[in-house]
Amino acid sequence: MTFISQVRLDERHDTRRYPFTLPAVRHLLAHPLELTSPVTFLTGDNGAGKSTLVEAIAVAAGFNAEGGTQSFRFATKATESSLGDHLTLRWGVRKPRTGFFLRAESFYNVITEIDRIGGGIHASYGGRSLHERSHGESFIDLMTHRFGPKGLYVLDEPEAALSVKGCLTVLRRMHELVEAGSQFLVATHSPILLAAPGATILEITDTIDEVSYDTAEPVALTRNFLGEPGRFLRHLLE
């Protein structure tokens, strides 16, 4: 059972401007997102609308638009769309005990906010300022130390900072947290993260469709490339 099992978009909005012009958002209007697996991935090409959707769902769930926990309220730049205000989330009876919204793009600002709050908060993040950790280390510290059981985690491209080994570490940690009753919603391009056991993969094109691991584009294309890089490159570059 998931904390959030469905995301609906209401009809009272101005359809002539971003984000309501995005095909994925139009699709959502007629087709609510069903989040029935403990891990749901949103994948799709650059510009497909993953961040727009993930951020709106995070905002509707009560997270700060720039990321952090549900108690973070800082803003360095208001870039979020108003989509979150138009979403209705269906919550289960079980409420998350904790949660985090991780945006690779603005995690730096979240770290600055953690440092500003100070007062022992670093203990929850591995014992020191995440500014003193590398980009990837700070993500892994966050997931290892701050994430816990029965949490709701919304992640936007966690792989942005991670090596292949780092992705495998995160995959294992996600699995552990799912076993402990957590829910993940993750926008990703990573063929490694997409392999999370029991996950639902939603691919955004002009529509939002459930796909299998093998047919998800990051997997199929990477596999194709790695199968014969030389041949792939000849086609690409000719």
Ligand SMILES: Nc1ncnc2c1ncn2[C@@H]1O[C@H](COP(=O)(O)OP(=O)(O)OP(=O)(O)O)[C@@H](O)[C@H]1O
């Ligand atoms: N504030 C904004 N105003 C207008 N258009 C925007 C705004 N933010 C994003 N867009 C446009 O909306 C589309 C979807 O953007 P979004 O960031 O959701 O894509 P994405 O799927 O997360 O892409 P990526 O894989 O590159 O992160 C893009 O074409 C983008 O240019």
Ligand SMILES: [Mg+2]
């Ligand atoms: Mg994005």
